[in-house]
Structure formats: structure tokens, C-alpha cells
Amino acid sequence: MTRGPEMAFSLCLHLHQPVGNFDHVMENAYSRCYLPLLQALSRHGTVSGLHISGCLLEWLEGHHGEYLHLLSRYLRSTGSEMLTSGYYEPILPVLRADDAADQIGAFSDRLEALGAGRPRGLWLTERVWEPALPGLLHRCGVEWAVVDDRHLQLAGSDPGEVWRPTLTEDGGRPLTLLPSSKRLRYLIPFHTVDEVREELSRMRERGVELAFYGDDGEKFGVWPGTHRLCFERGWLERFLSMLGETPGIRTISPSEAAERVRPRGPVYVPTASYREMGEWTLPVGERRRQRELSESLGEGLEDHLREGFWRSFLSRYPESGELHKLMLHLEPRVRESGDGDARASLWRSQCNCPYWHGVFGGIYLPHLREAVWTELLLAARKVLSRGEPEEVDFDLDGRRELILGGASLMAVLRPEQGLTCTSLAWTGAEVPRPLGHVLSRRIEAYHDLVREPEGDEGGEARTIHSDMEALEPGLTGLITEDGWRRCLFTDLLLPPEADVELWSAGDASVESFQDSSADWSWSAGASGAIVESVLKRGGRVVRKKIRMDPESGSIEMESVLEGGEPGVLFGVELCLNMLTASASDRFLSLDGGRRRRLGESGRRRAAAAVVADLWRDVSVDVHLGEPGDVWFAPLWSVSRSERGYEKVFQGSALMPVRPVDEDGECRVSLALRIGAAGG
Numbered sequence: 001m002t003r004g005p006e007m008a009f010s011l012c013l014h015l016h017q018p019v020g021n022f023d024h025v026m027e028n029a030y031s032r033c034y035l036p037l038l039q040a041l042s043r044h045g046t047v048s049g050l051h052i053s054g055c056l057l058e059w060l061e062g063h064h065g066e067y068l069h070l071l072s073r074y075l076r077s078t079g080s081e082m083l084t085s086g087y088y089e090p091i092l093p094v095l096r097a098d099d100a101a102d103q104i105g106a107f108s109d110r111l112e113a114l115g116a117g118r119p120r121g122l123w124l125t126e127r128v129w130e131p132a133l134p135g136l137l138h139r140c141g142v143e144w145a146v147v148d149d150r151h152l153q154l155a156g157s158d159p160g161e162v163w164r165p166t167l168t169e170d171g172g173r174p175l176t177l178l179p180s181s182k183r184l185r186y187l188i189p190f191h192t193v194d195e196v197r198e199e200l201s202r203m204r205e206r207g208v209e210l211a212f213y214g215d216d217g218e219k220f221g222v223w224p225g226t227h228r229l230c231f232e233r234g235w236l237e238r239f240l241s242m243l244g245e246t247p248g249i250r251t252i253s254p255s256e257a258a259e260r261v262r263p264r265g266p267v268y269v270p271t272a273s274y275r276e277m278g279e280w281t282l283p284v285g286e287r288r289r290q291r292e293l294s295e296s297l298g299e300g301l302e303d304h305l306r307e308g309f310w311r312s313f314l315s316r317y318p319e320s321g322e323l324h325k326l327m328l329h330l331e332p333r334v335r336e337s338g339d340g341d342a343r344a345s346l347w348r349s350q351c352n353c354p355y356w357h358g359v360f361g362g363i364y365l366p367h368l369r370e371a372v373w374t375e376l377l378l379a380a381r382k383v384l385s386r387g388e389p390e391e392v393d394f395d396l397d398g399r400r401e402l403i404l405g406g407a408s409l410m411a412v413l414r415p416e417q418g419l420t421c422t423s424l425a426w427t428g429a430e431v432p433r434p435l436g437h438v439l440s441r442r443i444e445a446y447h448d449l450v451r452e453p454e455g456d457e458g459g460e461a462r463t464i465h466s467d468m469e470a471l472e473p474g475l476t477g478l479i480t481e482d483g484w485r486r487c488l489f490t491d492l493l494l495p496p497e498a499d500v501e502l503w504s505a506g507d508a509s510v511e512s513f514q515d516s517s518a519d520w521s522w523s524a525g526a527s528g529a530i531v532e533s534v535l536k537r538g539g540r541v542v543r544k545k546i547r548m549d550p551e552s553g554s555i556e557m558e559s560v561l562e563g564g565e566p567g568v569l570f571g572v573e574l575c576l577n578m579l580t581a582s583a584s585d586r587f588l589s590l591d592g593g594r595r596r597r598l599g600e601s602g603r604r605r606a607a608a609a610v611v612a613d614l615w616r617d618v619s620v621d622v623h624l625g626e627p628g629d630v631w632f633a634p635l636w637s638v639s640r641s642e643r644g645y646e647k648v649f650q651g652s653a654l655m656p657v658r659p660v661d662e663d664g665e666c667r668v669s670l671a672l673r674i675g676a677a678g679g
Helices: 023-044 054-063 065-078 097-116 133-139 149-154 182-187 193-205 226-232 235-245 254-260 275-280 284-297 310-316 318-337 340-349 366-383 445-449 500-504
Strands: 007-015 048-052 121-123 144-148 166-170 173-180 210-216 249-251 390-392 401-405 409-414 420-426 488-494 517-525 528-537 540-549 554-562 569-576 586-590 602-613 618-640 645-659 666-675
Touching: 007 173, 007 193, 007 254, 023 054, 023 065, 023 226, 023 235, 048 054, 048 065, 054 065, 054 097, 065 097, 097 133, 097 318, 097 340, 121 254, 133 166, 133 173, 144 149, 144 254, 149 173, 173 182, 173 210, 173 254, 182 193, 182 210, 193 235, 210 254, 226 235, 235 249, 275 284, 284 445, 310 318, 318 340, 318 366, 318 420, 340 366, 366 409, 366 420, 366 645, 401 528, 409 540, 420 666, 488 500, 488 540, 488 554, 500 618, 500 645, 554 569, 569 618, 569 666, 602 645, 645 666
Parallel strands: 007 048, 007 210, 007 249, 121 144, 144 173
Antiparallel strands: 166 173, 390 401, 401 409, 409 420, 420 488, 488 569, 517 528, 528 540, 540 554, 554 666, 569 645, 586 602, 602 618, 618 645, 618 666
């Protein structure tokens, strides 16, 4: 077969670690991937495009300044280039346009200071595309952006032309799209270098002028088994040598690729991301149907299936939607304040990782949620007015919320969802301490695939999209779906025979007043805000009152049930997130007794409880008024990570429980004090 003309190869790598990731994880990624990868590219003089997220760049500045010197030398010596993005790796379309433009501009300024010129191209976070992006990016001086070849398939492009740079526009403002080859992304580095060379040869023979590879740099050392493959076994050295030695292939930068190959267009791309992302956004039932249909169609034809839309994560996970909408609610105030520290904190709170869930832990990882909530609280403390609550439907769910802020507390109360509290933080410390970001458990489509461990797989390199095993036995017994949102002050009715296990599993036999009809009112005074509500559900009524003083950190709550069935159990649930179930410095103590680690469950008679986090120096003291039955349990979820299926601690549940009396009534009173743990 006659070979085609010379083909260009453009290598574009994305390096990212989320805001709030553990230092040891960052160090591991640096030593096993980021540093040896850059050293290898420098040795071979390989021309590339590099995107390093602002989160990771700031960490590198603080921990490994020598890396940035090596990076600057590499860029200058090879003509390689840096790609811009939102500074802290946000999903751009879900930000306000001015905010997104400011992030891109600030990050481009920072990258220009590295000495490689003004960035011309953009790494599109998670390749989440919406049709209005060309206008935004053109405004920011961005000439081209990396997408997947699937984006062009969805736009109806000829399958034989999806490798070609493509022009699109919005309002007459153009943008070139550089499509990354799915075939190459699945080959590199999981197949032999010879197989990659053969694929490049086939592409060249078909008349392809540009082979564009844009993917995660973590594939070269962080993904399971890839450090051994790429560096110990020499795959990366052989690959880079092959690129430099194969006749008819020349490595070029992404900007050169955008200029060298004549683009086609205009082409209009619908909302899109990579295929797996679209699958993860779907409701579990639809995801199962898609999986069955994909298997019946076979390889190749599955690409013709249309998946979901990234924004669906914001409704699928109300915890994500609350974080996103509160961020949007605060953004104009941060902008108007002109406070640079508040702006930086707001931007860090927009880091995409805790807003969604796919292969990586994402929203299931408490330390990532903790990090972005902390940043959002830092911004809020600077711009949120103290004193009178703000009544507003900030999350656009058709129901009004109350936002309270003060010297000691910040909270979101939901009078129209059972007068619950879904966000609670202690703001009396130098760094705010989020306490209420508990994730309710839900069924995920991959739960169908969880299987017990079968032993070590030998450390072989594998894509994170491959089949996974459970990382410990017994996970299938932890898979559950909560029948109500796990938060604070939820009124629950339980069957007389209910036990701690049934309650902690979120069983459907437990009735929640979160979805009851409600009449409510509030007032504010010197001692804080008072909210009163009448909750009605199935002939039962709960008369509820909460007094919250954001200045002192005190909360008083009383729920009185009327019309209940005698013998039924009535409780008010408190869910708090202290980040870990096993550490000795996170504990529950009842009536001043022994310190129970938060992984314990049980029931005891008590009149007071303390849930404390000595590591973050915060505690919640709960007084029950009179001795009674107190239930407690950890909330475990089962989620998938790049290593396999694992259980993750989502928070602690604590509930005073009382039997309904012969008159159908029951009363639960709580007084909470939130402050420093005091050692």
C-alpha cells in the first residue's frame, strides 16, 4: 500500500490535581509521573502542548519550585506551549460569563509569566462543551480548544474527517476545535509502541494529515500500573523515540496543528463531553438500558448512542446543586466587593471535581467536598451580610430557603423541606469548618458490577475504564439508597420494631417529613433568627421551631408530633461530617462517657452528646433536655475509584428517639452549641 504524505503528530497532555487533595497523593503523582514525564519530554526534545491546572501549579510552586524552572527551559528549548483554562479547573459553561472570562484571563497571565508566550489554546475541562463557548473563548483571546473526535461525530461530521481541525462559531466569533483521537487515547500507553506505530501508519495511509492526541498526563505514571509500564519497563522512552525516528511523522505543537491543516467548517457541536461522562450523567435506570444497548450493538456502533448532559449532575446530586447555586449566589457580591482574597477563594470553590462523579471519587470524597466548601465559606465570610437572614430561592428549586451568617455560624435552612438544615459551618475559627456536607447514599449503575476481591492482579497497567474489583470484602452489603436527604433536623417516623441498622440504611419503611407540606414564618431579633413551621403529612402534624444564633453558635430546636400512631417511634436526625470514621481524634461521647470512634453504631440512653473533631478543633454539643434513647451510626457509601470499588465514610448520624404516646403525641427538644473542641 502506498504511504500518504507526511503526517503531523501533536501531543497534548493535561495534568491536574483537585483543590484540597492530600499532600501525599500530590507527592506520589509528582515523583511517579509529573517529574519523570517532563524529564523524558526534555531529553527527547519532544514538542508538545501542556496544560497544568492552576490547582496543581500552585502546589508545584509551593513544594517543587525546581519543576517550574525545568518546565520553563523545556518550553523555550522545544517550542512547546502551555494551554490556558479556567484558573482552578472549573466547568466553564456553568459559571457566569464574566467570572469565567476573568478566570481564563488571570490564568493566561500566570502562564505567560512562565516564559512561553501568551497561551493561544484552551484545555476544555472534562471536555464539557456547550454551543455558547466560542463567544466566551474568543472574548478571552483563545484561538483553539481541545475536544474529542466524538464531539465532531455528534455534530454529524464525516467519520473519515473527524481528525481534521474544525471551525465553529457563536455570534460570528470563531473558534478552532482540535479533535483528540479516541483510538489513540485507548491505545496509549496500554498497548505496545509497535501497535501505536502501526495505527499511525494506517492513519497516514488513509490520508490523515494530523494525528492529535490530547489526554490526561496521569496515564503516564499515576493510573494503576502505569508507572511500572512507562518508566520501569521503558514504554515512554520507546514511544518518544518512535515519534522522533519514524519517517513521515513529525511532532508539532497544537497551535501549529491548528494553522498547518486547513480546517473545515463552520460545524455546530451540540452539548457534549467524552462518551463515559455522558453515560455517568444518566439516571441509573437509563444507564442500565444504555449499557445493555451498547453491548448489543458492539464496538464502534456504541458511539452512535446519545448520552446525558453534564449539568444533570447538579440536579441528580442535590449536594452538588446546593454548592453550585450558593457559589453563583455569592459571585456578584464577591465581584462588587473588589476583594482579591474573596475572589481567589470563590474561584477555588469552583474546582470541578466535587461537583460530579464518574470513575474518580468526585463528589463521594469528603475531603474534596470539604476543600471547596471551605473556600466558599472563606469568600462568604467576607461578603455575606451578618444579622438578618436572607430569604431567597437561591438554588432555583421553586422553594424558598433562609441563608444565615454570623461570627460563629453559617447555615442554609430549608423551611419548605421539613425545616431542615442542609449546610452548616462553624465560622468562628480562622479557617471555617464545614460540618453539614453529608452526601446521601444513592444507587449507582456500577453497583450492579461490584464483586468480591479475587486477589492481586499483578500490578499490570490498565485503563481506569476497565472492570474493577472490590478493594475489601463485604461491600455489597453496604450498598443502599437513602429514602431522605441526610442532613440536620429531619423529623422521622419509624416502625415500632425498627432498629439502628434499618434506620442507618435509609430504609423505605422510615417516613420523613422533608417532603411534607409546610406553613412557616420567621423573625429575627437580638438572640438570632426564629423559624416556626407546621409540617403536615398523611394526617400527622409536626409543629416545629428552630432558633439559631449565628453570632454565638447556639441552636435550639423543638419538634412536637401530633396525630401519630401510638407505639411508633419519632426521632429528629442530625447528620454531621467529621471526614473519617476511624481516627481517634474524631469521636462521639454520650453523657461524658468514653470516646467512641465515628465508625461505631449503637443505641444508648443519654441526656447529652458531643460530636467532636479535635483535628479541626470543632465540636457540636447536643443537650436533649431529659434522658432518652439515642441512636448513632456511620453513613457508608460504596463508590468506584481508579483503583476499584471502596467504601467511603460520608458522615455520622445521631438521633434521639422517643415512642409516640397513647394520645398520638411525642416531643423532641435539642439544644446545640457549636464551637472549638478545646482539646
